[in-house]
Amino acid sequence: MSDVIPAGTAHGGQLLDLYAQGEALVAAKEQAKTNLSWDLSKRQMCDIELLLNGAFSPLNGFMNEADYNAVLDSMCLADGTLWPMPITLDVSASFAQQLSPGQTITLRDAEGVVIANMTVSDCWRPDKAREAQAVFGSEKDCHPGVHYLQAEAGEYYVGGSLVGVTPPLYYDFKQYRDSPRSLRKKFAEWGWSKAIALQTRNPMHRAHVIMTKRLMAENNANFVIHTAVGMTKPGDLDHYCRVRCYEKVLKRYPQGSAQLSLLPLGMRMAGPREALWQAIIRQNYGFTHFIVGHDHAGPGLNDEGCAFYEPEASQQLVQSYQAELGIKILSAPFLLYAQGREEFCEEGQLLPGEEGLYISGAELREILKRGDPVPDWFAFPEIVEELQHTMPPRAKQGFTVFFTGLSGSGKSTLANGLMVRLRERGGRHVTLLDGDVVRKNLSSELSFSKEHRELNIQRIGYVASEITKNGGVAICAPIAPYIAGRRSVRNLIEGVGTFIEIHVATPIEVCEGRDRKGLYAMARAGKVKGFTGIDDPYQEPENPEMRIDTSQYEMAEAIDIVVARLEEIGVI
Ligand code: PPS
Numbered sequence: 113m114s115d116v117i118p119a120g121t122a123h124g125g126q127l128l129d130l131y132a133q134g135e136a137l138v139a140a141k142e143q144a145k146t147n148l149s150w151d152l153s154k155r156q157m158c159d160i161e162l163l164l165n166g167a168f169s170p171l172n173g174f175m176n177e178a179d180y181n182a183v184l185d186s187m188c189l190a191d192g193t194l195w196p197m198p199i200t201l202d203v204s205a206s207f208a209q210q211l212s213p214g215q216t217i218t219l220r221d222a223e224g225v226v227i228a229n230m231t232v233s234d235c236w237r238p239d240k241a242r243e244a245q246a247v248f249g250s251e252k253d254c255h256p257g258v259h260y261l262q263a264e265a266g267e268y269y270v271g272g273s274l275v276g277v278t279p280p281l282y283y284d285f286k287q288y289r290d291s292p293r294s295l296r297k298k299f300a301e302w303g304w305s306k307a308i309a310l311q312t313r314n315p316m317h318r319a320h321v322i323m324t325k326r327l328m329a330e331n332n333a334n335f336v337i338h339t340a341v342g343m344t345k346p347g348d349l350d351h352y353c354r355v356r357c358y359e360k361v362l363k364r365y366p367q368g369s370a371q372l373s374l375l376p377l378g379m380r381m382a383g384p385r386e387a388l389w390q391a392i393i394r395q396n397y398g399f400t401h402f403i404v405g406h407d408h409a410g411p412g413l414n415d416e417g418c419a420f421y422e423p424e425a426s427q428q429l430v431q432s433y434q435a436e437l438g439i440k441i442l443s444a445p446f447l448l449y450a451q452g453r454e455e456f457c458e459e460g461q462l463l464p465g466e467e468g469l470y471i472s473g474a475e476l477r478e479i480l481k482r483g484d485p486v487p488d489w490f491a492f493p494e495i496v497e498e499l500q501h502t503m504p505p506r507a508k509q510g511f512t513v514f515f516t517g518l519s520g521s522g523k524s525t526l527a528n529g530l531m532v533r534l535r536e537r538g539g540r541h542v543t544l545l546d547g548d549v550v551r552k553n554l555s556s557e558l559s560f561s562k563e564h565r566e567l568n569i570q571r572i573g574y575v576a577s578e579i580t581k582n583g584g585v586a587i588c589a590p591i592a593p594y595i596a597g598r599r600s601v602r603n604l605i606e607g608v609g610t611f612i613e614i615h616v617a618t619p620i621e622v623c624e625g626r627d628r629k630g631l632y633a634m635a636r637a638g639k640v641k642g643f644t645g646i647d648d649p650y651q652e653p654e655n656p657e658m659r660i661d662t663s664q665y666e667m668a669e670a671i672d673i674v675v676a677r678l679e680e681i682g683v684i
Pocket residue numbers: 518519520524547548551560564565566568569589590591592593629631640641642643644
């Protein structure tokens with residue numbers, strides 16, 4: 113098949129297709145029956161799809177250690193090819209122990225379907241702090257990419273080449289799901305010779321349409337909303353709603369000039385490095401132009417309220433590689449709304465004393481959650497209607513209240529009291545996931561090791577997210593002693609409703625004095641090992657929605673204070 117679109121692949125070579133055909137496919141399926149298997153995580157599913165369909169050309173599998181090190185150090189593979197992002201298969205220590213070079217393993221999806229076979233080249237334990245610094249420029253857990261790396265990715269990486277067996281199966285929006293080959297074919301069918309890609313994980317509004325129409329005219333090119341639908345930033349609007357919004361916004365472009373295509377990208381939110389990586393991927397898809405935006409692929413603000421990356425850093429980095437890229441980089445202007453003139457302009461074009469209005473994605477979600485009107489200058493009415501439908505005000509959404517604190521701090525009492533108050537008010541379905549009760553019903557086989565505690569919290573988070581997603585109220589009351597586990601739960605819940613973390617900050621002397629179960633005494637006597645606060649750490653929450661020390665109040669008063677805080681947040 114010849115490409116009408118002139119862009120070659122990013123490395124100037126052939127677009128890879130790692131799927132086996134004919135006899136090779138039969139052999140791969142046969143081999144899979146006896147191979148050691150690894151079940152791919154959600155992010156690994158995103159990566160493998162783009163490896164197998166050539167979107168990550170020239171990679172022919174998960175990176176080996178030499179490529180990984182070169183990418184961290186120089187944003188190039190070991191052979192010098194430009195590639196800024198590590199694409200690694202992370203596994204558990206127990207799985208890694210079973211591997212040896214040359215062995216073939218089978219990679220399956222969550223339901224056990226064989227996706228690919230992989231010939232192992234090497235297996236190593238990465239220095240994750242080094243990777244976090246190199247890729248994200250940060251080791252902060254509040255950066256979603258760092259959190260994923262440190263708290264969710266396995267301890268070992270396995271490199272090796274892939275033979276694809278089954279493409280990941282989708283039931284949603286199949287007409288928009290393109291491989292690099294199928295999108296290039298569509299470009300040919302549409303008669304396009306130039307195509308601009310817009311990377312986005314948010315709905316599009318008036319400024320986006322003005323900006324993209326301007327770039328289309330300046331470059332005499334057509335346009336695709338090439339939206340990331342794999343893993344985006346935790347808390348983002350789901351892709352179902354976004355696709356409905358994109359379908360509507362496309363009607364604002366001259367007919368046939370703009371299209372929609374879904375990219376199953378596992379975003380890292382790595383800012384500049386990610387922008388460069390995304391440009392290479394778009395070149396592999398056959399795009400001739402790629403828009404790099406303001407704070408492109410940035411994760412927003414850190415826990416001190418500062419941006420992780422300079423707003424222009426992505427544009428500067430990608431532009432600096434323009435000579436090596438076959439795709440033309442278009443730096444998107446950051447448009448502000450000049451209210452007096454009722455038009456959008458760049459910051460530098462504002463008149464003296466004129467204020468430029470702007471609403472970020474996070475601010476828009478906040479407006480919707482408060483149930484406030486979305487300004488007409490900002491968004492099209494048909495998009496607002498869609499967003500309001502998907503994201504009703506907080507008081508109508510599900511939410512999770514997550515009490516965390518030492519044993520004896522008063523978590524269970526507060527949680528029970530809150531449950532009763534909410535039931536008295538009526539109108540909400542409330543589920544209590546108390547630490548002890550969960551341990552009996554969900555986690556009876558788990559110990560109090562760090563690994564098992566995190567697993568226990570993950571299970572609570574999963575159940576709470578399902579309850580929240582379906583409009584209910586989940587009240588959780590485990591010790592949850594580690595920051596990383598609590599962050600994972602927050603990430604899970606914030607995509608489907610509101611997460612309220614309450615640190616029950618009763619001093620340990622008071623908790624120990626209460627010692628209702630006699631466990632502190634046993635821990636002091638060495639009869640219970642790894643007891644939180646005695647010989648196992650409790651990492652205090654850094655930015656909880658609320659802190660309360662139950663030794664300062666009568667219990668009924670403490671419950672009143674919690675209820676008042678929920679009212680203030682707007683969930684009740
Ligand atoms: S965790 O860390 O979140 O998984 O703990 P959790 O599931 O909430 O269980 C805490 C209750 O288990 C009892 N218990 C211990 N707690 C802490 N450390 C050790 N080693 C331990 N062994 C048993 C204890 O009674 C906790 O109950 P609460 O209600 O918090 O007092």
